[in-house]
Amino acid sequence: MPGGDDAHANLDLLPDECLAYIFDFLGSLDRGNCSLVCRRWLLVEGQNQHHLNLRAESDLLPVIPSLFIRFDAVTQLTLKGTDHRFVDDALVLLSLHCHNLTSLKIDKCHDLIDAGMMAVAVNCKRLKKLSCHSCKFSSKGINAVLDHCSSLQVMSLSGQYNVDPAASAAVPVRSSNLRSLEILADCTGDWDNLLTDIVERTSTGLVEVRLMYFRISDVGLAAISNCSNLERLRLVGNSNCTDNAGIVSIANNCKLLSKLCIHGSNNNNKIDDESLIAIAKGCPNLEELALFGINLTCLSLRLLGANCQNLNYLVLRGSDKIGDAEISCIATTCIALRFLFIIDCPAVTNRGMEVLSAACPNRLRIFLAFKGCTTFRFGG
Structure with missing residues (x-):
């Protein structure tokens, strides 16, 4: 180091705060090496870790x-x-x-x-x-x-x-x-009651809930609906949710919801158009919606387009009843849509895609994927 003893003297005059600030720019290995220089550097490095x-x-x-x-x-x-x-x-x-x-x-x-x-x-x-x-x-x-x-x-x-x-x-x-x-877990016991307790503790503070692959029923979803400030909700693999009651309750009470993902592809699941109609009516701030294994109709799609005018991201996956009529409905009603994912929906044909691309020539990016096929992207 140029300056010899003078440089060391200058470093000794450097306040601990400045030395700690320099250490913040170093990686863990370099910080460790610096801590070996002297007792003071060891102390400063440790106290600012x-x-x-x-x-x-x-x-x-x-x-x-x-x-x-x-x-x-x-x-x-x-x-x-x-x-x-x-x-x-x-x-x-x-x-x-x-x-x-x-x-x-x-x-x-x-x-x-x-x-x-x-x-x-x-x-x-x-x-x-x-x-x-x-x-x-x-x-x-x-x-x-x-x-x-x-x-x-x-x-x-x-x-x-x-x-x-x-x-x-x-x-x-x-x-x-x-x-x-x-909560992403293989859990045992009564999680409905625990979720009720958590919601009671948190009052209206929760803005994001992600529940994946564990046992929650419509009772637990009804408890979540008490989170009036909820903005983001993701439900994946919740095998005990068997009908629309829980989702309808959330739609009726969580008016600030902007991002929603529902994975309803288990065999016992009966979530259908009733839930989507409730979402369309009750969640006007919705921006992103992902639906897995849920069969919706033109009725709910029209309501989504009319009431959720900020909806710009839509994922439809694993439905054998979503076809050309529903795709055409999306093209004419969901005018704010920017991204559309259609995955494993075998009833969708070229006719539906032609209507969609003609109605949204520039504003919409479309992603298509089917079992055994490559993913295609076009538009926008």
Whole structure:
């Protein structure tokens, strides 16, 4: 370095805040190398490290206290599971050293159960985002987080979870800041009641809900309909939704809904035109709509075009009753549409596509895909 001792002296005069600002531009490897230069750089680098990734191994437990003496400003923590056991005791100890934690991601820590999550809930009250993949805790752990983390905004759960009926009780504390709820799981137990409890806790705060591949019925959907500020809803593979009642309830109460995806292709599903008519009448702000395995008619399409004048993105997939008449209806009524996906709808023929392309020569991009065929895109 040019300047020799003078340059080192100048660095010694640099305030800790400026040194930390420089470290922010470095990658993890370079930051690690800088921390070896001297005690001061080690201290500054550690105290300004806000995001930490840890391999969740059994031998992590004894080093947690010393680890967080150095990294005492961590606000975002990621725990990645391995073949080794990572037990609740380790998560309890972590929570005691991370009072300022705002984001926690736990990935494949199969041996974590309720005790660890309950400790996180009690000790990390500033938590805003929780993401758990393939953990074994039950609704007791989920309820504990909702009870104590009033700043929680995003909760994402994927994997296998069990709803404990004894844990679904009236709750004195409301996580009124919860904005996004995602559950992608093979779950057992009464999730309808748990969803009802979550909605009661969050009041009208939820703006996004994604429920995929787990057991929720129309009772659970009716509970979600109480989220009057809901803007984005995705329902995929919810095998216990057997008729239109749940969707109709959402359409009647969630007036701000702008993005909606319904995957209704399971054998028990009876969601049909009645739900789409309710959506068209009750959701005037709808911009994006994706329908899988749902048979709609020209009646609901006309209402969508007339009432949802901001609808610009439409996906129709896996319906054997959507044909040329419905495609022609889309061409004449959905005037704001910019993107149209038609996938595995065998009743659609060249005649319907000709009407569509003639009515929307420039404004509409159309994507076609059929089983065994290449995807085609034209228009716009």
